[in-house]
Amino acid sequence: MSNMTLESGQKSRASDLYRAVWRWHFYAGLLVLPFLITLSITGALYLFKDEIDALVHADVKRVAVQETLQPPSTLASAALAAHPGTAVKYTDPATPRSSAEITVNTREGERLAVYVNPYTAEVLGAMDDRGTIMWTVRYLHSFKLFGATPRKLIEIVGGFSILLVLTGIYLWWPRQKAKGGVVSVRGAPKKRVFWRDLHAVTGLFVGGFIAFLAITGMPWSGVWGGQVNQWANGNNFGYPAGVRVEVPMSDVRLSEATPTSWSMEQARIPESTALASAPGIGLDEAVARFEQLGLHRGFAVSLPGSPTGVYSGSVYPDDLSQQRVVHLDRYSGEPLVDMRYADYGPLGRWLEFGINVHMGQQFGLANQLLFLAVCVAIVLMCASAGVMWWKRRPTGGLGVPPLPRDQRAFRGMLAILVVGGVLFPLTGAAIFVMLIVDWCLVRPLQQRRLAARGA
Template sequence: MKNKKRFYNIFWRWHFYAGIFIAPLLITLTISGIGYLFYTNVENQLYDHLFFGDSTKSESVSIDEAIENAENRYEGYSVAKVSVLKDDYNTRFTMTNTEGNQKYVFIDDHNQIVGSQNAASTYSNVMRGLHSSLFVGGTVVNYLVELAACWAIFLLISGVYMSFKGKILKKQKGTKNKRQKHKKLHAITGTIIAIPMVILIFTGLPWSALMGNIIYSTAQSHPSIGIPELQQVPPTSEINEIPWATRKNETPTSSDAHAHHHGIAGNMTDNDNTISVQQLMQKIDESHISKPYSIIYPMNEDGVYIVAKGSNSGVTGLDVSPDEEVTNYFDQYSGKLISKVGYADYGILGKWYTWGIPLHEGHLFGWPNKIINLLVCLAFLTIIIWGYKMWLDRKVKGKLSAPPKTPMGKSFGGFIVLLVILGIIMPLFGLSLIVIALIELIVYLLQKYKNSSTNHL
């Protein structure tokens, strides 16, 4: 019985400290996640004129003339991607400049310019920036966000353990005080949302700094379980179709080395040998590729036009169902469909990305997905608030009132096994445990040195 009590106290103490330190960050991430959950609904209202409106001009022009008009109007910017959106949405150009800034330009059914947006200040990008990097960005902040997510997993597991072992969920006789009521509500709610919350966190980890890179690298290194090789190394256009006299002329390339990975390629509109976007769109129609889709420009002279339908584009009016996701590769000179990669070609990791991210974002199965995610997030915020209330109800003024420290013993064995398992699954969590262990060791050695010095005197 004594060992069981010690085991419970270990969980309680770690649960307490984890909650105290990461709860503010978890609150920020959860609230921003709720904001992002409804970005399509918000943007449809905020940007109604850009998304669905018409320009003041009624004359129809070709899509290539529209691209030329946009590049003339927004000096220094060039079109890198054309997004043909679903339903009644206007077509969107993604334009970039040499500094890496982006602008979205919308054209109506006549291919006339309706208006533009600064990409960095759109609602979806602002919410995404807050949720993934707290607006600050950088390696340290990205690791901090990932670390909070990892420790949230520990909080949920340890909370469920204490709920059952502490008999909190059982009906108790007698009158309950305020702290006991908060404790029970905290335990019941946490137990109910534990599994949905863990799923939400793990489907968000593909974006994380360390674990996300590990997952992505694994998917690239093992195409059979991850990303098909064709998607990693796209085919090339038939360069022999370029006239011999101009074949060695230098062509513009993207200023971002990772542009292709992020869906933005180099600007090849200055290459006279490349087929026009209008011609390409005719080839797309002939290939029975329905909208929505994005046309991504070739990155260099032997690059290809990439025509993609994605389930997690993060663009209002562009997402499709995961099983409809496909990437098509068109020769930039002949317009021939060279090859394509669809959902059926993905490995298990690739399919997890494809289903998991829209589930995390709340648009995998429509409004029910949004409502479920919203309820789970609100419940998570509530248990954090109840957790703070429980602490404040028993806190002694001027003291932290942390749970009692449990001396090392056999009871630590199972706890350490759990930490090791979580540390393997979530490497950044494991690294943080090593840091904690080093701090504990330093404190222990300093305390031992202090005690030995006192005894010597």
């Protein structure tokens, strides 16, 4: 075999592999681009959740600083006087300018967040629990607003986002000496090469961040997140095996009582032991105990709802080392469980760190601004992909990239797809559906068109 023939064969194989990768890059993008735009916009907003909520809800969340704070029980009584029912949670003011929040189950069956001035006990207003604009944005971002089934899209989008990054890097990789398009953008906006380079170069710089966001967003997915959560929490018990919890435990999970960290969702809440001679501590003493124990300001206290219930203090500030959950016996006031970030297992610590960075909390303003730029870049990539596709698509066609001449070129891609499908089951199911559609519908159509042109 001559060198020229060998070189021609190598080029043909490389061209076929390029076409196979391009085809699946196209399919993955076609499926997830609308969702990526939605996730990027809502994610960019949620990075600044505290700032936006404080601005939008300033009438109930901001107060003037005064000298004397009212006892928590007085604030709870004021909230109940305005909205009769049962107080179920007290949230300590996070700053001197913050209001206190009392969560009330009303007699009408509503669950309200009642905001009270901690200095005057004046009720500033109320809204549905988790009814702030940022809770709405959070539910939009996680698709939780649309129910359990749409939420499973998170796993599919995450898996395909990683596929887009991997295939995108392969497509971008320089194969010959080029004067542009590697780290610079060629041409003008009216030309397709401009949008191709804009898409590829932007992806080069933010691809790693996209993969990071996809992986750290997986804990919220419907299937993968739930399964890994139970496994990471030690057979669904909730607390790391290294922490001894030798107290009676209820069947109630912490996530059922109050918003908590991902690693603590399956943690069971302990039970108080009734003492005949003990009247029990009240909210004021419980809050004082939590303050003595050193819980970070802004902690929430879930009130006991039964004779064996506990006072549960929890706080999840930007500083991971200050994350903490403490359960107090409602009669003796003694801590039954005291869990910190340092007590999580290795997987829990890594996941919580990733989640904290994902939410723009771990490194302050720099973290927020960096991921704001990433979100803007993702929207730009999606827009440029759409323009690029529009400019190359044939009239009346979808513009699916051409088939490889040698179908064996798909073998390497299929191996990657199978591995991804095993790691992320819902993504694997979506890939299987796409394979069927490609094999049974798209390929025959393309082959008929090629045959018609040849004729």
